[in-house]
Amino acid sequence: MVTRSEENYLKTIYHLGKQGTIAVSTNAIAEKMETKASSVTDMVKKLAEKNLANYIKYQGVTLTNEGRLAAALVIRKHRLWELFLVEKLNFSWDEVHEVAEQLEHIKSLKLVNELDAFLGYPTHDPHGDPIPDKDGNYSPIKSINILDLDTGKEGILAFVKDSSDIFLKYLNKNNLALGDTIKVLDFEPFDNSLTIETKTQKMIISNEVAQNLYISL
Amino acid sequence: MVTRSEENYLKTIYHLGKQGTIAVSTNAIAEKMETKASSVTDMVKKLAEKNLANYIKYQGVTLTNEGRLAAALVIRKHRLWELFLVEKLNFSWDEVHEVAEQLEHIKSLKLVNELDAFLGYPTHDPHGDPIPDKDGNYSPIKSINILDLDTGKEGILAFVKDSSDIFLKYLNKNNLALGDTIKVLDFEPFDNSLTIETKTQKMIISNEVAQNLYISL
DNA sequence: AATCGTTTTTAGGCAAGACTAAAAATATAT
DNA sequence: ATATATTTTTAGTCTTGCCTAAAAACGATT
Numbered sequence: 001m002v003t004r005s006e007e008n009y010l011k012t013i014y015h016l017g018k019q020g021t022i023a024v025s026t027n028a029i030a031e032k033m034e035t036k037a038s039s040v041t042d043m044v045k046k047l048a049e050k051n052l053a054n055y056i057k058y059q060g061v062t063l064t065n066e067g068r069l070a071a072a073l074v075i076r077k078h079r080l081w082e083l084f085l086v087e088k089l090n091f092s093w094d095e096v097h098e099v100a101e102q103l104e105h106i107k108s109l110k111l112v113n114e115l116d117a118f119l120g121y122p123t124h125d126p127h128g129d130p131i132p133d134k135d136g137n138y139s140p141i142k143s144i145n146i147l148d149l150d151t152g153k154e155g156i157l158a159f160v161k162d163s164s165d166i167f168l169k170y171l172n173k174n175n176l177a178l179g180d181t182i183k184v185l186d187f188e189p190f191d192n193s194l195t196i197e198t199k200t201q202k203m204i205i206s207n208e209v210a211q212n213l214y215i216s217l
Numbered sequence: 218m219v220t221r222s223e224e225n226y227l228k229t230i231y232h233l234g235k236q237g238t239i240a241v242s243t244n245a246i247a248e249k250m251e252t253k254a255s256s257v258t259d260m261v262k263k264l265a266e267k268n269l270a271n272y273i274k275y276q277g278v279t280l281t282n283e284g285r286l287a288a289a290l291v292i293r294k295h296r297l298w299e300l301f302l303v304e305k306l307n308f309s310w311d312e313v314h315e316v317a318e319q320l321e322h323i324k325s326l327k328l329v330n331e332l333d334a335f336l337g338y339p340t341h342d343p344h345g346d347p348i349p350d351k352d353g354n355y356s357p358i359k360s361i362n363i364l365d366l367d368t369g370k371e372g373i374l375a376f377v378k379d380s381s382d383i384f385l386k387y388l389n390k391n392n393l394a395l396g397d398t399i400k401v402l403d404f405e406p407f408d409n410s411l412t413i414e415t416k417t418q419k420m421i422i423s424n425e426v427a428q429n430l431y432i433s434l
Numbered sequence: 435a436a437t438c439g440t441t442t443t444t445a446g447g448c449a450a451g452a453c454t455a456a457a458a459a460t461a462t463a464t
Numbered sequence: 465a466t467a468t469a470t471t472t473t474t475a476g477t478c479t480t481g482c483c484t485a486a487a488a489a490c491g492a493t494t
Contacts, residue, residue: 025471025472026471026472026473027470027471037473038472038473038474040472041472041474042473057473
């Protein structure tokens with residue numbers, strides 16, 4: 001049995017270390033999870049004992065194949081639930097995270113797979129992140145940062161890198177949503193800001209915002 | 218914050234003691250929860266400290282108003298999730314319990330209430346049990362045991378008292394489901410069994426089975 | 435009302451998962 | 465190459481929720 005706490009560690013190691021393939025330091029994990037490095041050391045030993053992680057003292061952690069699959073399945077559940085909340089229960093995309101954090105730990109294979117079917121086997125969650133399949137695989141999003149789009153060109157908003165509350169609320173306030181077609185009208189070298197146009201409006205976005213918007217063509 | 222374990226105790230006390238109004242012994246709780254009486258004593262003290270239960274040493278436990286509401290809300294969540302699983306995710310009514318046991322502890326008021334709306338504000342779960350509203354209230358089922366139905370009379374199967382796996386599987390196997398119209402054809406005094414008729418079949422049910430079937434008229 | 439059997443509580447311990455403070459290993463800088 | 469700073473681990477504690485074994489209270493019977 002993989003405990004809830006173990007699942008959270010697996011998820012973090014997966015995210016920080018390119019799906020757990022490159023070594024992650026205990027400190028990095030501690031910071032991400034808002035806990036102490038000593039707690040991480042304890043847990044990482046436990047994961048290694050259960051064959052979910054590879055751990056060498058002072059040299060960081062990677063995931064075993066088993067650990068990587070376990071992590072991907074938690075992420076699968078998280079993203080399916082997020083989509084469910086947004087599509088069926090009228091949650092906005094900045095409200096889903098906390099609840100999905102809880103739902104991702106529900107243990108029932110049938111539940112996940114039926115939910116997947118109920119949602120029509122979606123490939124991406126409300127933030128544009130890909131949803132792993134039953135085997136933990138997914139095709140990464142083919143998208144480029146909006147700053148790499150030439151002036152005059154347009155594309156579809158496919159993914160936002162930052163999915164913090166505050167950023168999602170900014171997007172909501174400014175009527176920007178995944179799936180929107182966005183055209184780059186101008187690039188301002190002084191502050192690296194962009195002028196963009198959507199179906200409904202023309203607006204200026206700061207470089208900081210632009211860095212978080214990814215476009216598929 | 219009410220912990221998962223506390224919620225489980227509240228639920229049990231609610232069920233064993235007429236919504237927590239009559240005192241329940243620690244032993245009774247321990248047996249129902251498959252734990253030890255000493256563990257129950259510990260927890261019950263904690264519930265009393267949090268003002269969720271009234272506890273007098275050696276005299277059993279009742280729920281405070283606050284505790285009763287908390288318990289009803291857990292039960293509300295449990296039953297809404299059961300219905301969701303059956304209606305939307307193709308679970309059969311003998312598969313839902315274990316998963317609903319987990320889902321009932323998810324903390325999000327918005328989630329429960331949106332789920333309620335999504336399901337069309339249902340009043341009963343797949344076993345015919347009533348679903349408490351936001352304030353923990355519900356109208357009890359108006360139904361009578363099938364043994365109290367006169368020969369020749371019919372009614373609708375509204376509720377099953379035993380909702381164990383094995384009993385629900387028996388009903389499935391014999392094509393009996395909530396909502397079915399059932400007519401009592403004969404009562405056999407020798408073994409107290411009943412001959413009944415549904416739209417699709419005529420069959421004999423044992424007294425043991427009959428005791429668990431409740432009929433609304 | 436004293437005794438016997440049952441129920442309930444207390445006392446003390448254990449595992450999981452977190453923490454703090456100190457020690458050890460590693461990395462950096464002179 | 466050695467001293468210093470940083471990172472990581474170890475050692476020891478705490479809380480939650482459970483356990484076992486022993487003690488205390490209850491209640492039924494004579």
